[in-house]
Amino acid sequence: MLAIAMAMAAALTTACKPPPPSRHDPDAAAVARGRELVRQTGCGACHAFPDIAWPQGRAGPSLVTFDEHGPIAGVLPNTPANLAAFVRDAPVAKPGSPMPAMPLSPREASDVAAYLHGLADD
Ligand code: HEC
Numbered sequence: 001m002l003a004i005a006m007a008m009a010a011a012l013t014t015a016c017k018p019p020p021p022s023r024h025d026p027d028a029a030a031v032a033r034g035r036e037l038v039r040q041t042g043c044g045a046c047h048a049f050p051d052i053a054w055p056q057g058r059a060g061p062s063l064v065t066f067d068e069h070g071p072i073a074g075v076l077p078n079t080p081a082n083l084a085a086f087v088r089d090a091p092v093a094k095p096g097s098p099m100p101a102m103p104l105s106p107r108e109a110s111d112v113a114a115y116l117h118g119l120a121d122d
Pocket of ligand 1 (some may be wrong): 038041042043044045046047049058060061063066069072074087094096097098099100102112116
């Protein structure tokens with residue numbers, strides 16, 4: 001009985017640990033470049049971002065708290081490399097994706113991924 005109570009207490013303690021503030025720690029210069037690229041490329045035509053007042057499109061999901069997001073577009077593990085590949089050419093990264101390929105170089109796409117991974121709730 002005592003063993004069970006102790007096991008339960010241990011399980012509860014683990015379950016109550018606060019999550020880390022951000023799973024990613026993107027480079028600040030990359031985040032700044034990525035934010036500018038997102039503005040220039042017109043991602044706001046289809047998505048809402050916390051620091052872009054207009055436009056706040058609704059054709060795609062809101063990216064306001066993207067850092068806390070689960071799998072990208074519901075299927076791809078949310079890693080920097082997968083995110084860069086997806087924002088550059090969504091239909092290749094996720095066959096059948098309705099998001100069009102975007103005019104970004106691989107380097108620009110990783111800056112955009114850094115920006116998105118900085119969009120924490122805090
Ligand atoms: C023409 C509209 C359109 C444009 C422009 C667009 N997207 Fe998307 N985006 C979508 C749609 C639709 C989806 C949902 C795709 C899916 O589920 O496969 C999506 C999905 C996403 C996702 C995954 C969201 C999630 O909930 O997992 C990210 C991240 C993303 N877009 C980023 C961008 C970025 C960055 C740009 C600019 C470089 C951009 N998008 C431009 C329409 C667009």
